[in-house]
Amino acid sequence: MAVKTAEKRTQxxxxxxxxxxxxSSRFASLHPQVVSTVTELxxxxxxxxxxxLWVSYASDLTEALVRSASQGALRLGFGLFIHALDLKxxxxxSSFFRRIAFTMDGGFIPTExxxxxxxxxxxxxxxxxxxxxxxxxxxxxxxxxxxxLTAPFSAFEKSGTGTRPDFNEFAVVDCGQTVELGDxxxxxxxxxxEYDPEYRRRISKQRLREDQSFGASLPRQSKQRGLRREDxxxxxxxxxxxxxxxxxxxxxxxxxxxxxxxxxxxxxDEIETF
Numbered sequence: 001m002a003v004k005t006a007e008k009r010t011q012x013x014x015x016x017x018x019x020x021x022x023x024s025s026r027f028a029s030l031h032p033q034v035v036s037t038v039t040e041l042x043x044x045x046x047x048x049x050x051x052x053l054w055v056s057y058a059s060d061l062t063e064a065l066v067r068s069a070s071q072g073a074l075r076l077g078f079g080l081f082i083h084a085l086d087l088k089x090x091x092x093x094s095s096f097f098r099r100i101a102f103t104m105d106g107g108f109i110p111t112e113x114x115x116x117x118x119x120x121x122x123x124x125x126x127x128x129x130x131x132x133x134x135x136x137x138x139x140x141x142x143x144x145x146x147x148x149l150t151a152p153f154s155a156f157e158k159s160g161t162g163t164r165p166d167f168n169e170f171a172v173v174d175c176g177q178t179v180e181l182g183d184x185x186x187x188x189x190x191x192x193x194e195y196d197p198e199y200r201r202r203i204s205k206q207r208l209r210e211d212q213s214f215g216a217s218l219p220r221q222s223k224q225r226g227l228r229r230e231d232x233x234x235x236x237x238x239x240x241x242x243x244x245x246x247x248x249x250x251x252x253x254x255x256x257x258x259x260x261x262x263x264x265x266x267x268x269d270e271i272e273t274f
Contacts, residue, residue: 013077015044017056017065026111027055030119038064045069045076050098052077053118059083062093069096078146080128082108101142103131108142109172117144117176125199126176127188132167139167141191144176151195156186159238160231178239187229187242215247217271221264235259 016032018024024034032055035041041061045068048054054076056062062081066089069076079097084104093100108114108129117126123144130141137153156165166182173179179186192199218241222228229238236259243249244256252260261268 013047013049013052015048015052015054017041017054017058017061019058023057023111027115030115035061041065042068048076050075050077054079054097055082056080057082059085063089066092066096080146082106099146101128101146101148103129103142105131107131107170107172109176113175120144125189125192127172127179128176129172130170130179132170134167139170139179141172141179149192149195151191155191155194156181156184157228157230159184159233160228161233163230163233174239177242185230185238187238189242189246190229190238213247214252214271215245215249218260219245221266221271225264227263232259232263235263 014027014030014032015035016024016027016030017035019036024032030053033044035044036058038061041064045065054065056065056079062083062085065076070092075098076096077098079093079100081093081100081102084106085093085102090100090102109117109127114128117123117128120126124147126144127141128144130139132139138150139153140148140150142148153165153167158164163184165184165186169180169182171180172188177188179188179191189203193203194200222231229241232238232241236256240249240256244252244260249256257268257271260271264271
């Protein structure tokens with residue numbers, strides 16, 4: 001399991017606007033009310049609340065949702081639109097929902113991973129997709145709580161092995177934990193740390209509490225030597241470095257430790273003492 005699953009708690013109402021029965025079965029863990037007709041949609045709107053989550057794969061049902069909501073001036077909760085969205089519809093959706101997430105080019109993670117992130121305890125710290133804007137040289141990411149986060153192309157510097165990001169090949173992988181730009185990879189938590197002040201404060205406090213751990217010592221040494229996670233490649237991937245720093249690797253293998261020490265120019269037993 002790549003993400004932390006939430007403990008049992010009050011289940012929020014989930015409405016799935018979809019006609020594909022096979023896909024709707026993948027949402028079973030969220031216990032959605034499946035909506036496949038306009039009549040069902042109208043009944044669902046009447047039972048929605050400000051905490052409801054609407055996930056739509058059907059553009060015509062989304063349009064019907066806008067019409068139904070406008071008649072009652074309702075606040076429907078949160079809206080996630082997987083299909084292509086008409087730009088004219090966005091202002092209306094924004095007025096009816098507390099928060100919406102969408103892309104123009106289908107840039108969401110696969111259904112199974114999407115469901116896993118949506119029910120994860122740490123979903124605000126995971127990405128479910130995003131859109132690349134070549135006019136402004138930015139990428140807008142959607143987090144698991146449907147909050148947007150925008151980062152400039154300049155955030156994705158050439159890796160230590162010389163790999164450059166390809167902004168025409170964008171994807172979010174690894175259950176929302178990694179961004180791929182062609183052969184280039186960036187850890188989601190590193191992007192959040194750089195561009196979300198609240199996340200940075202929270203993680204900094206956590207690191208202070210855990211500052212004696214190996215995972216906490218590694219980034220301090222890396223920072224002192226001007227090394228990014230990508231600079232440990234090809235010996236160690238940026239994803240592996242991120243997992244070590246997050247304390248997800250309980251036992252550091254001798255080969256891994258040696259590679260870390262070589263890049264940091266220290267003895268292996270000195271890393272944890274920093």
